[in-house]
Amino acid sequence: MDFLFTISLRNLFRQRRRSILLGTAIMFGTAILVLANAFAHGISEVLFNEIVSYVAGHVSVSFTKGGNANNQIFHDGDRIRAIIKERVPSVKRVDEAIGVFARAIGNGKADNVVMVGMDPSGEGVDEKEMEKYAKAFTFINGSFDNLGDSTIENPVGLSVEKAKALNVKYGDVMRVRYTDIHGQTQAARLTVATIYKPSNVFMSVPIFFHVKTVRRLLGYGPHDVPQLYLIIDNPKRDAKRFADSLHAGLKPPLAVIDGDLSFRSETIATTLLCLRTDSASLACADSGLRLISQTANDSANRKKSVIVSSAFAAATGMKPGDTCSVAFEGKFDSSRATVRLIVTAIADTGAGIDGNVVLVNEKDFYKAFYDTWPKSTAAGTGPFRPDTTNGIYKALGGEWLLVPRSSTTKDMMKLYREIAQKGWRAIVVDVGSMYETASMVLNLEYALNLITFICVMLLFFIILIGVINTLRMTIRERTREIGTVRAIGMQRVDVRNSFLIETGLLALISAVVGTIVAFAAMWGLSRLTFKAGENPLGMLLVDGHLFFAPTAGAIVFFVVLIVGIAVVTAYFPARRAAKLSAADALRHFE
Amino acid sequence: MNIIEIRNLKKNYALGKTTVYALRGIDLAIEKGDLISIVGPSGSGKTTLLNVIGCIDNATEGSVKVSDREITKLNDRQITDMRLHHIGFIFQTFNLIPVLNALENVEFPLLLMKKQSKNEIRKRAEKLIDEVGLRDYLKHRPAELSGGQRQRVAIARALVTNPDIVLADEPTANLDSVTGEQILNLMKDMNRIEQTTFIFSTHDANVLKYANSVVKIRDGLIVKEA
Numbered sequence: 001m002d003f004l005f006t007i008s009l010r011n012l013f014r015q016r017r018r019s020i021l022l023g024t025a026i027m028f029g030t031a032i033l034v035l036a037n038a039f040a041h042g043i044s045e046v047l048f049n050e051i052v053s054y055v056a057g058h059v060s061v062s063f064t065k066g067g068n069a070n071n072q073i074f075h076d077g078d079r080i081r082a083i084i085k086e087r088v089p090s091v092k093r094v095d096e097a098i099g100v101f102a103r104a105i106g107n108g109k110a111d112n113v114v115m116v117g118m119d120p121s122g123e124g125v126d127e128k129e130m131e132k133y134a135k136a137f138t139f140i141n142g143s144f145d146n147l148g149d150s151t152i153e154n155p156v157g158l159s160v161e162k163a164k165a166l167n168v169k170y171g172d173v174m175r176v177r178y179t180d181i182h183g184q185t186q187a188a189r190l191t192v193a194t195i196y197k198p199s200n201v202f203m204s205v206p207i208f209f210h211v212k213t214v215r216r217l218l219g220y221g222p223h224d225v226p227q228l229y230l231i232i233d234n235p236k237r238d239a240k241r242f243a244d245s246l247h248a249g250l251k252p253p254l255a256v257i258d259g260d261l262s263f264r265s266e267t268i269a270t271t272l273l274c275l276r277t278d279s280a281s282l283a284c285a286d287s288g289l290r291l292i293s294q295t296a297n298d299s300a301n302r303k304k305s306v307i308v309s310s311a312f313a314a315a316t317g318m319k320p321g322d323t324c325s326v327a328f329e330g331k332f333d334s335s336r337a338t339v340r341l342i343v344t345a346i347a348d349t350g351a352g353i354d355g356n357v358v359l360v361n362e363k364d365f366y367k368a369f370y371d372t373w374p375k376s377t378a379a380g381t382g383p384f385r386p387d388t389t390n391g392i393y394k395a396l397g398g399e400w401l402l403v404p405r406s407s408t409t410k411d412m413m414k415l416y417r418e419i420a421q422k423g424w425r426a427i428v429v430d431v432g433s434m435y436e437t438a439s440m441v442l443n444l445e446y447a448l449n450l451i452t453f454i455c456v457m458l459l460f461f462i463i464l465i466g467v468i469n470t471l472r473m474t475i476r477e478r479t480r481e482i483g484t485v486r487a488i489g490m491q492r493v494d495v496r497n498s499f500l501i502e503t504g505l506l507a508l509i510s511a512v513v514g515t516i517v518a519f520a521a522m523w524g525l526s527r528l529t530f531k532a533g534e535n536p537l538g539m540l541l542v543d544g545h546l547f548f549a550p551t552a553g554a555i556v557f558f559v560v561l562i563v564g565i566a567v568v569t570a571y572f573p574a575r576r577a578a579k580l581s582a583a584d585a586l587r588h589f590e
Numbered sequence: 591m592n593i594i595e596i597r598n599l600k601k602n603y604a605l606g607k608t609t610v611y612a613l614r615g616i617d618l619a620i621e622k623g624d625l626i627s628i629v630g631p632s633g634s635g636k637t638t639l640l641n642v643i644g645c646i647d648n649a650t651e652g653s654v655k656v657s658d659r660e661i662t663k664l665n666d667r668q669i670t671d672m673r674l675h676h677i678g679f680i681f682q683t684f685n686l687i688p689v690l691n692a693l694e695n696v697e698f699p700l701l702l703m704k705k706q707s708k709n710e711i712r713k714r715a716e717k718l719i720d721e722v723g724l725r726d727y728l729k730h731r732p733a734e735l736s737g738g739q740r741q742r743v744a745i746a747r748a749l750v751t752n753p754d755i756v757l758a759d760e761p762t763a764n765l766d767s768v769t770g771e772q773i774l775n776l777m778k779d780m781n782r783i784e785q786t787t788f789i790f791s792t793h794d795a796n797v798l799k800y801a802n803s804v805v806k807i808r809d810g811l812i813v814k815e816a
Contacts, residue, residue: 003701012687369688484685487646488747489674489702491667586681 004494008501015474021471023510025463026562030514033456033558037522040448045540045549049446057095059088059243060437061250063400065181065370065430067420070100073181074400074427075373076331077225080250084230087249088242093125093231098214102178104190104207106166113162115178115228118144135199141170142194149212154217155193156210157306163195170195176207180219188217223332223373235434243433247405250429252398255369258376258383259328259339261358261568263316270356271376272326272339273382274365274397275307278422281395285359288392290348305344307359318343326358330372337372339364352390356383362397364426369399401426406436408413460562464569467503471573475499482577483585492578499574500567507566511559520586522548592655593754593787594620594643599652601638601810612638614810615652622754625781625788627801635810636791637759643789644677644757645669657754674702676747678786680758680777684740686732686747692739693719693728696746703751718746721783722776738769747778749784756780759788762797774800 012019055438061084062076075081084094098117103110117126141161147155158168168174172192181184190207198204209217230246232238254273261270275285281568282318289307308318318324320343327338341360347353360368376382386393403557406412412432419428475482482495541547601613612635620626628636631784641647642654649662657676659771664672678699679685686695696715700706719728722742732740741761748756758777764771781788790801798804806814 003698007687007689007696014689064667403730480685481687483646483699484681484687486670487644487673487679487685488699489670491670491702494702581647583641586646586685 004498005501008498009505011474011478011498012502012505015350018470018473019506020506022463022466023506023513025466026460026507026510026566027514029456029459029463029519030511030558030562031518031521032459033452033562034515034550034555035520035548036452036456037449037554037558038518038522039546040175040445040452041551041554042547042549043448044445046547048478049534057097058229058232058235058239058434059230059246060432060434061230061246062430062432063225064416064430066421067422067424067428067473068183069420070179070417071181071183072098072227074225074429075221075223075370077223080225080228083249084228084246087246088230088232090233091230091242092233095119095229095231096211096215096225097227097229098211098218099206100214100218102176104166105175105177106163106168107172107174107441109167109462111165113176114206115176115209115214116206117209118213119211136203137199140195140196140197142501144194144208146193147208147213148387149193152191152193154188154213155210156190156213157194157196158192159196159198159204161198161204162207163192168192177537178218180217181224182219184219186217186219188558233531239433240435243431243436247402247431250402250431252400252402252426252429254378254386254393255374255397255399255426256378256382257326257328257365257369257374258380258386259326259374261316261324261326261356262355263318263322263324264318268316268356270326270358271382272306272328272358272360272365272368273353273384273386274362274369275282275359275428276395277362277425278398284391284395288352288390288395289359292343302343304340304364305361306341307345307347307353309347309354309357311354312356313346313359320344320346328368328372329375330437331375332373337368339368352387353384354391357386364424365397366427370427376434397426399426400429402429405431406413408436412436412549464565467566467569467571471499471503471570474502475573475577479585479588482580483582483588486580486582487566487586496571496578498572499577500570503570503574504563505565507563508559511562515555517561519550519562522550591622592619593622593624593657594618594789595653595655596643597653599639600643600650601635601642601647601653602650612810613642613649616807616810616812618812620787620789622787623785624782625778625800625802626805627788627798627803628789628792628805628807629790629793629795629798630791630807631793634807636793636807638789638810639807640757641761642790643755644679645673646679660805670761674699675751676754678751678753678756680741680744680748680756680761680790682760684732684737684744684764686733686740686743690736691729691731692724692743694731695743696750699747699751707785715746718750719743719766722746736769737765738772741765741769741773742776745773745780749780749786750783753786755789758788760791760793762792762794767796770794770797 031357061080063072065073067070081094083323084091096117100115102113102115104113144157147157149155163169166174166512170192174190174192175187176190177185177187230242232242257272259270259272261268277282291307313319322343323340324343325338325340329336340356353359378385388398406415415430485495525546526548528546530541596616596618599616603610603612606764616639628639630636633646638647642649643656643737645656645661654661656672659672661669661672687698690698693715696718697711698710700714719725724739724742727735759763761777762773764774774797777788777790780786805812
């Protein structure tokens with residue numbers, strides 16, 4: 001094989017001009033392919049690292065209350081943080097992500113804004129991220145330190161563009177109108193504490209607050225958390241894995257409220273459970289409870305409606321239409337909350353809810369539950385705990401509703417539409433990684449690569465016609481040589497292989513040179529500075545420069561592909577050369 | 591002992607719509623270690639006969655035994671091996687591989703055989719190059735050698751595998767008379783030293799004196815053996 005390689009290599013250099021011409025074409029194609037791939041991958045890297053991780057975190061946990069995507073709140077934030085710590089111990093930082101659409105009124109001008117909370121000096125922000133912040137914001141007046149200044153009334157940071165749109169200057173007071181997490185329209189006075197020049201168009205729309213300020217303005221309680229973004233060390237490797245693990249850890253326990261039921265003059269320790277009102281749960285309740293007075297659906301749709309077992313009704317003397325009240329202790333508040341309920345249905349005994357238990361319709365149960373998060377838990381002891389094997393258990397609501405993991409942005413958006421339509425009363429918890437959030441970004445990279453690939457393959461088609469022609473000419477010129485080596489004793493397969501090696505070497509050398517040329521072009525192009533201004537394409541730049549992210553895997557793939565295509569193309573002419581009769585080849589004269 | 595036995599060998603070529611009867615029934619036996627000259631005018635069938643004996647062209651009819659093997663019944667792989675192991679070729683136009691130097695050209699058949707180590711191959715090739723008097727031209731490529739030197743390299747290449755038979759098709763046709771004589775002397779010496787059977791074709795009457803016996807051929811038939 002050594003000597004075949006030597007002969008092939010020398011033959012390659014023997015026809016220098018032809019090899020250079022063909023090699024240049026292959027080199028050019030390879031360079032475009034590598035360059036375009038590095039550019040497409042660079043765009044996705046920029047979108048991922050510079051934008052997606054800011055906008056969606058590496059892993060995110062979102063909460064939707066009352067089916068309203070703008071109502072992002074969970075009332076037992078410490079519990080969620082503890083689960084995160086347990087499931088993702090290596091988490092670098094957990095950011096609270098608050099973004100609310102609002103109307104801002106400046107000096108005689110108004111504009112739509114997004115109120116965004118941030119804490120650039122918060123725990124877990126390392127130097128690298130500080131540098132990123134510094135690059136993303138060029139301060140014209142003040143700095144983000146001002147946002148945390150408690151002596152300023154609601155300090156806010158604006159982009160130059162936004163300040164101009166609102167006709168406000170540094171130190172001016174402006175107003176903002178927004179809807180808080182309780183769904184009430186609010187207004188607030190804000191002080192322009194900093195004005196900055198953003199690095200990309202995305203940063204010019206929001207107005208920035210310290211997260212504490214925006215929490216207060218929007219009405220978040222001390223134990224409430226908005227959407228959470230997890231920042232991890234190696235998102236590419238771990239984001240999906242951590243999201244899966246966190247999702248498993250966020251499986252909701254059964255929601256229970258242990259309290260004291262007061263009916264007439266009696267007080268009885270009772271457990272309230274949530275009867276879900278989706279059609280599947282109601283069907284399950286209808287068949288499992290064997291309601292004596294009415295259907296579960298009728299009961300569920302009545303305000304304050306509850307179902308009790310016939311045994312409990314007999315013990316307490318309650319009958320349909322009676323009103324009772326249940327007082328229970330909150331987890332975060334020492335005062336007791338009271339909820340008034342109306343008995344609307346009695347369930348037959350033996351349905352699995354025999355005991356001091358009241359099944360409360362979903363709407364009223366969750367209102368009571370989330371208004372005052374109860375101290376009682378399903379894991380603790382109480383007047384009643386349902387048998388998990390009982391059919392009715394499936395119809396009982398959990399402390400929250402955990403939705404399945406979405407695999408793409410499209411699935412995620414579909415899920416949120418579904419949440420809004422179904423009007424679930426439980427807080428919907430969704431765990432996502434940046435890959436699902438930004439699967440469209442990945443699709444963009446895929447599409448760019450595909451377009452480039454198709455274009456370059458067309459180019460290669462032309463090049464390959466060149467390979468075939470060149471090889472035909474070469475074979476014609478070397479017919480007597482083929483005859484000679486066959487006469488000496490070279491087997492057909494070796495003759496064929498010598499041509500294949502020659503073509504393969506030409507393609508390999510050209511592809512390697514093409515890769516080097518592509519790297520040189522990347523180096524040169526990434527040194528050019530572009531002034532994108534407000535052009536959205538500016539987001540694809542890093543510090544005003546084009547960003548290329550070549551990957552070893554892609555380069556090896558392209559080189560192997562190019563060599564492979566060249567060798568496959570050369571196969572048939574090479575085989576024809578090998579099949580030449582030695583006598584005929586020796587008789588050949590040009 | 592006969593190294594070549596040919597019976598009723600016929601070879602026809604299709605040339606357009608006509609058939610050329612190149613060999614019309616040759617019977618020939620050649621002993622091992624002989625130095626035979628095949629003579630005849632152009633188109634008499636000399637080269638065709640050598641090509642059939644050398645296993646680079648197949649017979650249309652008849653039997654050809656080379657080194658006790660009936661070559662008309664071999665497949666392409668076997669016949670290529672036959673050429674490699676038993677037959678050496680010297681061509682009128684030298685037919686050296688232009689990208690290899692003199693030493694590499696001589697090594698080439700041994701490399702194809704894949705039987706010996708690189709060192710053994712190098713030693714054997716250098717010995718042959720030495721015998722043909724080209725020690726100082728080992729690293730010269732064919733384009734840097736004269737016609738005579740190229741033919742010497744070709745002779746060394748033909749002999750390097752220690753073949754049973756060396757076939758030379760008009761080996762002096764492209765050489766001046768002095769060089770041609772040197773080449774023929776060299777072939778005669780090699781025939782004596784290596785005990786290899788040499789068969790060469792020529793239409794030059796002066797060349798005949800170098801042969802032990804002469805086969806005269808005309809119109810595809812042997813007209814005289816002497």
